Amino acid sequence: MPSIQKTFHVTKNDFIHAGEASIHVKNLLKSLNYVPDLVRRVAICGYEAEMNLVMHGGDGELSVDVNADRIIVDVIDHGQGIADVELAMQEGYSTAKDEYREMGFGAGMGLPNIKKNSDEMVITSEQGNGTHVKMVFFNKGLNV
């Protein structure tokens, strides 16, 4: 089955360009004519993961692998890693710095929001070795 892969670089603390990778992914899916609801879900999750990387991670990449059946988004960073993944998955839990909270981030809803909007989600993280968030979305209402 033909598929398309793309990778975007995401830079730590770069709030000016934060979100651009997710917009690219969103527009790629639109040009492939996926149903709007699926595009919306991928966009929301991609953005949450991208912002996590900008705020907590280190420099890293957002990659997307698309075919007619499913969309896989991998967000990989080389930052400090998550100490307790289970705790991080709880709504309202956040380690965001005060300065980020002042910008309206850090409500502790990022990872739970990804969980809610994706069909499959796997986080692998090791303290000191970065984090890998893998999200899978199945294309049920095929429009491609």
Add this chain to the structure above:
Amino acid sequence: MKDEKGGPAHCFVHFESDLCTGCGHCIKRCPTKAIRVRNNKAVIRHSLCIGCGECIRICENGAITASTSELDSLHSDKITIALVSPVLYSQFPGVLPKDVLLGLKNMGFTHAVDMSYYFEMFQWATAEYISRNRKTGESPWPLISPVCPVVLRLIVCRFPSLLPHVHPIMRPVALMARDVMSQFKAHYKIEDHDILLYYINPCPSKMGIPKKELGQGGIHSTGALGINDIYAELSRQIKHTEKSDKIPFAQAGFEYEQCTSGGGLLWSMSGGEAEATGLDKTLAVAGLNETITYLEKIELGLFNDIEYIEFRTCREGCIGGALNAVDKYLAKSAALKMAKTLGVGTRLNRERVLRLYDSNWFFPKISPQELKKLGGKKEKTFSFDELRKIEEIVGIIDGKDCGACGSPDCRTFAEDILRGDASPHECVYLKIRGITDENILKKIKS
């Protein structure tokens, strides 16, 4: 690509090929990539045009004009009614709105009706809808203002997932056209086709009001005139007055011509509509690029803590429309002064508005999905295989989006090649590297 012939709903601009030098400035400005240069002349796909007027602004040769109506019919035996956007008043600094309306009548309109009354209607209905939506959750936040038709077409064309966010109340101009028609029909005891409505327009996007949008049908004819079309003649007709006596708010009645208010003038500027909602959680965004950036972000799930967003694709709001005669900053100064002179206030009977609200008077009989038919169609999408080939061609070109080929950027050029709308030899980058049509076409067929 041929210059398509479209119906009135799909024909906002007109390209005069004799005046076009093929400079290509317009192809880069178009937000829906509807324009190409072919055989050294700009051509447009009307089906993709959303009527934003950016190409009119950028063209140095005056080759692009708005497709407005002809004024000839003013002196026919029909009743002609000007529907006046308050933007018009901002074009005549120091002149009272009632004198501008009088000037229109001197020009030959049977009646000139001010829109601010309908802005108030819209604003009441909006406040009501939002307060009910807090309980029902019928529409997702943020609601997107339906007032600027370019924004609606932009959403249909590029952001279809945001259609459920579009505020479902009828636009003030549509409320106005429907109401004015029925009031004057009853007054003169005549039929629809004996009345001609003309919308006096600051932008090319509102060329007539589609019957479908009015919901009730039966509107025989609505035309549109650009402010710049009538400016010279209207200036001659307006009697300047030194007196700046306040105009009393007329009660809802037949005296439309008296119904101007300062509030209406505020609507012509960015932020006026958001302010009029009286809500805290609102935003006002103006400018085409700014609007696109915000729509992109709403699609990422941002701004869901905002209840209502006013979008205008023209800088500074409607006073920045491409068909105005006076620069937006001068117009803004004039409008603010006049708003102060006239005073801002409301004059509607809330209970009457609520009765109308509950009788569904404010709701169009079309769903967001049907909005698609009102203009701004989506380009045909590509299959996976085609998209891979497009990516591959973009990689081979490895260009700088120069636009010399006549397409706005390398990617669109590659898409045009796949559509059979362009040939590889038109690209200077491919030519320099000696890559021929055959090399590329072989890749497409593989």
